[in-house]
Amino acid sequence: MLKPPLNPMLLYTRKKPFNSRDYIFELKWDGYRCLAYIKQGKVTLQSRNKKYFTDKFPELKDISDLIKNNNAVLDGEICWLNKEGKPDFKKLQGRLSTIKPDKKESISLIVWDLLANNNEDVYHLPLLERKKKLAEIIKKESRLLIVTPYIDTDGKKMFKFAQDNQLEGIVAKEKNSPYEFKRSRSWYKIKIWQYTDVLIVGYSRNNTALLVGELDKDKLNILGKVKLALQENEKEALFRFLPSLHTEQLVSNKDFPDIIWVKPHLKCRIRYTELTRHNTFRHGYVVRILF
Structure with a gap:
């Protein structure tokens, strides 16, 4: 057996x-x-x-x-x-x-x-x-x-x-x-996917993921990292644009040592299955940049 x-x-x-x-x-x-x-x-x-x-x-x-x-x-x-x-x-x-x-x-x-x-x-x-x-x-x-x-x-x-x-x-x-x-x-x-729009607050140094969040009464809540499900031309346009938004870390950086932080001026659409108990996206993917 x-x-x-x-x-x-x-x-x-x-x-x-x-x-x-x-x-x-x-x-x-x-x-x-x-x-x-x-x-x-x-x-x-x-x-x-x-x-x-x-x-x-x-x-x-x-x-x-x-x-x-x-x-x-x-x-x-x-x-x-x-x-x-x-x-x-x-x-x-x-x-x-x-x-x-x-x-x-x-x-x-x-x-x-x-x-x-x-x-x-x-x-x-x-x-x-x-x-x-x-x-x-x-x-x-x-x-x-x-x-x-x-x-x-x-x-x-x-x-x-x-x-x-x-x-x-x-x-x-x-x-x-x-x-x-x-x-x-x-x-x-x-x-079966769910969708939502969130702020881009950073990106990984190897350009494989975005750090996303949301504003709650002017407080920035970090919702974790999400992978990219974009066309190559969309990725190229995104990573050409993001350096213009570079800023100092927006929250404590101990959990995200590999993140380059950006001003939260740009949104993206996320596809995910559910929110985890840590309020992050399970099976989260970026499917659209909302310029």
């Missing part, structure tokens, strides 16, 4: 939802990617980056009681779910800094794939066959272990559902795809 650590199968990005008879569509869960190894009833949790964080989620050690055999490898996402069953990434982030986790919190493992079952590797089977086997080994679902639902063909319908429920987006997966331990074009993520 497969042994840790493994590379999880990663997705490419598509900008728009689509319909296809060759695909199924799932919700995109906002949490920590997790490969769960169950061996003789003992659970080991591995992150996307091949780090083990089993001790950070002690309640998930009980998921072995919810499947029908003592040996399996599952792929999924660890989420903090609120009362409506929606993921709250800010709450989940707090768990990793907690010394003694509270088992009463709403931590769940959302699973969508089965890579090995009862000492037999099944990752090479078509996706729908793996999902059928996954459903068969689940003894019962609970708050701890949830199998993500999916729909056939109608990705636009699933995307609309995600929009209406203010979720992160959806995932499209080719029905006949085997599990690949790398990024694969058999799986796509389609995100």
Whole structure:
């Protein structure tokens, strides 16, 4: 049977939802990617980056009681779910800094794939066959272990559902795809973005990111660094113009040693998924300069 650590199968990005008879569509869960190894009833949790964080989620050690055999490898996402069953990434982030986790919190493992079952590797089977086997080994679902639902063909319908429920987006997966331990074009993520306009207050010395902020009653609040998603000609125009706005540091510079500060005279439009608990942009990108 497969042994840790493994590379999880990663997705490419598509900008728009689509319909296809060759695909199924799932919700995109906002949490920590997790490969769960169950061996003789003992659970080991591995992150996307091949780090083990089993001790950070002690309640998930009980998921072995919810499947029908003592040996399996599952792929999924660890989420903090609120009362409506929606993921709250800010709450989940707090768990990793907690010394003694509270088992009463709403931590769940959302699973969508089965890579090995009862000492037999099944990752090479078509996706729908793996999902059928996954459903068969689940003894019962609970708050701890949830199998993500999916729909056939109608990705636009699933995307609309995600929009209406203010979720992160959806995932499209080719029905006949085997599990690949790398990024694969058999799986796509389609995100739901939010947009806002903010002030440019600085830029990195290597010209790869902007520092942005907002004014609140003449007080400048720093909202963190964001990457650039601009055309090359737009980047060139921006970095030709910014030196004309150079100024001394606007706030304490200890958190941004690589930043060149500029007068907050220029705005940009940001694309992001949500604000973090530190009031910065998660998955933030500059998509337009507002000259």
